[in-house]
Amino acid sequence: MENVTVAFADYHRVNNAEQTLNRMRARLQNGFAVFAATAGYKYGRVPGLNGKVLVRQEPQASILVEALEGYASGCFDSQAVVADFLNAHPLYPKPKTGVIPHQRIADILRNPIYAGYVEAPQWGIARRKGHHEGLISLATFERIQDRLAGLGRTAYRTDLNVDFPLRGFVHCDDCGGFLTACWSTSSGKEKKRHPYYQCPKKGCASYGKAIRRSVIEGEFEALLRHAQPQPQLFAVASAMFRDLWDRRQANVKNESKTLTAALAKIDEQMEQTVERIVRVERARRGSRARSEGRET
Numbered sequence: 001m002e003n004v005t006v007a008f009a010d011y012h013r014v015n016n017a018e019q020t021l022n023r024m025r026a027r028l029q030n031g032f033a034v035f036a037a038t039a040g041y042k043y044g045r046v047p048g049l050n051g052k053v054l055v056r057q058e059p060q061a062s063i064l065v066e067a068l069e070g071y072a073s074g075c076f077d078s079q080a081v082v083a084d085f086l087n088a089h090p091l092y093p094k095p096k097t098g099v100i101p102h103q104r105i106a107d108i109l110r111n112p113i114y115a116g117y118v119e120a121p122q123w124g125i126a127r128r129k130g131h132h133e134g135l136i137s138l139a140t141f142e143r144i145q146d147r148l149a150g151l152g153r154t155a156y157r158t159d160l161n162v163d164f165p166l167r168g169f170v171h172c173d174d175c176g177g178f179l180t181a182c183w184s185t186s187s188g189k190e191k192k193r194h195p196y197y198q199c200p201k202k203g204c205a206s207y208g209k210a211i212r213r214s215v216i217e218g219e220f221e222a223l224l225r226h227a228q229p230q231p232q233l234f235a236v237a238s239a240m241f242r243d244l245w246d247r248r249q250a251n252v253k254n255e256s257k258t259l260t261a262a263l264a265k266i267d268e269q270m271e272q273t274v275e276r277i278v279r280v281e282r283a284r285r286g287s288r289a290r291s292e293g294r295e296t
C-alpha cells in the first residue's frame with residue numbers, strides 16, 4: 001500500500017513538472033516571455049493580454065535605453081564604458097558587491113528581449129516577436145550585435161597620422177575601395193620625397209595611379225568650403241539638441257528628487273540610531289547608579 005502511495009505521488013510530481021514546462025513552452029511559442037524578468041523589466045498585467053507579461057520597470061528601463069543606444073551609436077565605444085556608465089549611475093541598482101559584473105553587461109547587450117523579441121534555443125524555439133514592449137528598436141539591437149562582432153566600426157585607424165589625414169576617408173572612384181597614401185622618392189639626383197594618395201587594388205583601372213597630396217587635399221578643402229549647412233537643417237538640429245537637453249534635464253531632476261528622498265530617510269535613521277544610543281547609555285548609567293547605591 002505504502003509503495004503504491006509513494007509511486008502515485010512521484011508520478012504526480014513528475015507529471016506536474018512536465019505540465020508546467022509544456023505550458024511555459026506553449027506560452028513562449030505564442031510570443032510571451034516566461035523566464036525570470038531581466039533588468040529593466042518586471043512581470044505585470046496588461047489590458048487585453050492573458051496572464052502576466054513583461055512591462056518596463058523604471059528607472060532601470062530608461063537608464064538601459066541610454067546604455068544600449070549609446071553602445072549602438074558608438075558613443076560608448078566598448079562594453080567597459082557601458083559598465084562604467086551603469087556603475088556610475090546613482091539610480092541603477094547594483095549587486096551586493098557594488099559593481100555590475102562584465103558578463104551581465106554582455107548578456108544585456110545580447111538579449112533580444114530588449115528589442116521586443118523572445119526566444120528559447122534550448123527548447124528549439126526560434127526568435128519571434130514578443131507581446132512585450134521593447135526598450136530599443138530591432139535596428140538598434142542589430143547594430144549592437146554587429147558592434148559586438150567587431151563589424152561596423154568607424155573608420156578609425158591607429159596609424160592615422162598628420163601626413164595623410166584623408167586616408168581611410170577617400171574612396172577610389174573606379175573600384176570604391178579606400179585610397180592608401182605613401183611617400184615616394186623621386187628618381188632624380190636629389191632623391192626628394194613626395195606625398196601621394198593612390199588606389200592599392202590590383203586590377204582596378206586606377207591601380208598605381210598616384211594623386212599628389214596637394215591636389216587631393218586642395219580639392220577637399222574647396223569641397224569643405226562649399227559644404228555649408230542649410231538654415232533649415234540648422235534649425236532642425238538645434239531643435240533636436242534642445243529636445244535631448246530637456247529630456248536629460250528632466251532625468252537629472254528626477255534623480256535628484258530620488259536622492260533627496262533617500263537622504264531624508266538616512267537622516268531619519270541616523271536620528272533614530274542616536275536616540276537609541278542615548279537611551280541605552282542612560283539606562284546603563286541608571287543601573288550602575290542603582291547598584292552603587294545598593295553597595296553603599
Ligand SMILES: [Zn+2]
Binds near residue numbers: 199200
Ligand atoms: Zn581603385
